[in-house]
Amino acid sequence: MENVKIGSIISNVGGFVSSLTGFFVFLFGANKLAPWGFFQKYVFKCLCIRYQKKLINKLKTKYEPIPFVSGRTKNVTLEERVQNIENILKEYYLDTDFLNSLLIKRNKVNDNEYYDKV
Structure with a gap:
């Protein structure tokens, strides 16, 4: 190992953690004030449309x-x-x-x- 400094190791780990955090925020949202990420806006919305239609039909017939x-x-x-x-x-x-x-x-x-x- 040639000239590996503790500062470069810390900066590499910090950059890796920051990139993971950014990826997580993109997918799932940032915090309680802005909880909607890519999955909630697009992926889960497509999956829930069928359930939503069934629920609407059930509510219309039952009530x-x-x-x-x-x-x-x-x-x-x-x-x-x-x-x-x-x-x-x-x-x-x-x-x-x-x-x-x-x-x-x-x-x-x-x-x-x-x-x-x-």
């Missing part, structure tokens, strides 16, 4: 007026619209097992208080 998208229709009551929103939240967004466990615990506590009074 006749789609909540938040369809305007008010004359044949649908407010109660039906609220029920559709609750069903969508339960099916896609909320984990209702936790809420059910709270209800069961509350019923057990109420039963114990009732039996303590008797």
